[in-house]
Amino acid sequence: MKVRDIKAFRVTVTFLLALPMTALANDDLSINGFLSVGASKSDADAVYYEGIVDEISFEPDTVVGVQLSAPVTETVSFTTQLLASGNKDTYDLAADWAYADFSVGENTSIRAGRVKLPVFMASEYLEVGAAYPWVRPPEEVYAVVPVSAFSGVSARYTGNFGNFDFSIEPYYGSHTESIPQPTGVLSTSVKEFAGASLTLGNDVFTLRAGGLQGQLTIPEVGVDDEELSLFSVGARIDWENVLIMSEYASRDIPGIIPDSEGWYAMLGYRAGKFLPHVTVAQLDTDEVTPLAQKQKSTTVGVQYQLNHAALLKVEWKNIELQEGSAGLFSTLPSDDKVSIFSASIDLTF
Numbered sequence: 001m002k003v004r005d006i007k008a009f010r011v012t013v014t015f016l017l018a019l020p021m022t023a024l025a026n027d028d029l030s031i032n033g034f035l036s037v038g039a040s041k042s043d044a045d046a047v048y049y050e051g052i053v054d055e056i057s058f059e060p061d062t063v064v065g066v067q068l069s070a071p072v073t074e075t076v077s078f079t080t081q082l083l084a085s086g087n088k089d090t091y092d093l094a095a096d097w098a099y100a101d102f103s104v105g106e107n108t109s110i111r112a113g114r115v116k117l118p119v120f121m122a123s124e125y126l127e128v129g130a131a132y133p134w135v136r137p138p139e140e141v142y143a144v145v146p147v148s149a150f151s152g153v154s155a156r157y158t159g160n161f162g163n164f165d166f167s168i169e170p171y172y173g174s175h176t177e178s179i180p181q182p183t184g185v186l187s188t189s190v191k192e193f194a195g196a197s198l199t200l201g202n203d204v205f206t207l208r209a210g211g212l213q214g215q216l217t218i219p220e221v222g223v224d225d226e227e228l229s230l231f232s233v234g235a236r237i238d239w240e241n242v243l244i245m246s247e248y249a250s251r252d253i254p255g256i257i258p259d260s261e262g263w264y265a266m267l268g269y270r271a272g273k274f275l276p277h278v279t280v281a282q283l284d285t286d287e288v289t290p291l292a293q294k295q296k297s298t299t300v301g302v303q304y305q306l307n308h309a310a311l312l313k314v315e316w317k318n319i320e321l322q323e324g325s326a327g328l329f330s331t332l333p334s335d336d337k338v339s340i341f342s343a344s345i346d347l348t349f
Contacts, residue, residue, distance in 0.1 A: 035346070036129035036346045042341075068080050111155075117145075118169050119230065133313070134301060150193055155171075166201075167199045168197075174189075193212065205235070228251070230252075244266065245266045259286045282297075320337050
């Protein structure tokens with residue numbers, strides 16, 4: 001970690017630890033925080049997704065954040081999530097999302113501001129490592145759309161359908177961001193960002209599906225106002241000691257970027273404080289080009305409950321590159337089979 005990063009990280013942690021003291025002055029202010037300290041190492045001579053390299057590194061999987069919520073009136077509230085992450089080679093504190101929530105009925109609300117993009121199962125808590133069993137969610141799906149928030153409006157309607165709860169969330173807005181990739185930083189801009197998601201579930205089973213469209217511009221790869229479309233679907237079964245999760249996502253961008261699709265399936269079993277799990281995943285494209293991303297992977301890991309607020313995770317991921325593609329690496333590794341070892345401690349407070 002660079003000296004400037006250490007200083008920024010210390011400032012961030014000091015600020016976050018001081019927040020509960022300020023909250024004492026306002027009983028209506030709600031504060032929740034999280035911290036993930038992760039280490040990773042690969043045996044490849046190329047940089048993997050979000051900065052994993054062939055030496056032990058803490059930056060890709062280390063993040064600290066705090067969420068603050070406060071009522072403004074009886075029907076209006078404000079929420080923000082402040083985030084400092086190492087996967088962009090900086091720990092500068094920034095508002096990952098910040099929005100006003102307007103209640104317009106018993107089951108309907110409208111959010112306006114910088115809002116989470118409700119695309120995947122873990123979209124609402126993507127940075128909160130304690131909310132899922134992996135050190136990081138499977139990149140074969142979550143790299144299909146490397147955007148987690150947008151500026152605009154969304155509406156949410158919740159209700160019941162038999163023994164299931166459901167929610168419908170349409171949204172509209174725009175997004176501009178510099179996204180670090182293995183091949184360099186991409187200046188991504190999406191206009192006319194429109195989509196919707198549907199969630200149906202109960203204590204045992206959850207089903208989520210969604211789609212979006214927008215006008216995408218990425219100057220670095222020659223994409224100029226191309227139509228972006230995405231479809232995703234995911235399911236989760238949490239029954240007694242068994243945990244099953246699976247997601248599928250497809251992305252279509254006419255032009256130089258190949259269409260792609262990714263999926264994963266995970267099986268876990270709780271044994272006391274331990275949750276061993278195995279995940280198989282694949283990322284594929286329609287064409288074989290320098291921008292094609294084709295890889296398969298198997299991840300074996302275990303999660304251990306240290307206490308009510310802390311988890312320890314250790315996992316091994318084996319990646320097999322397909323058809324000469326570099327997959328999610330910056331360049332083509334010398335070996336088409338790569339192992340990545342990861343470990344993390346995830347806290348919530």
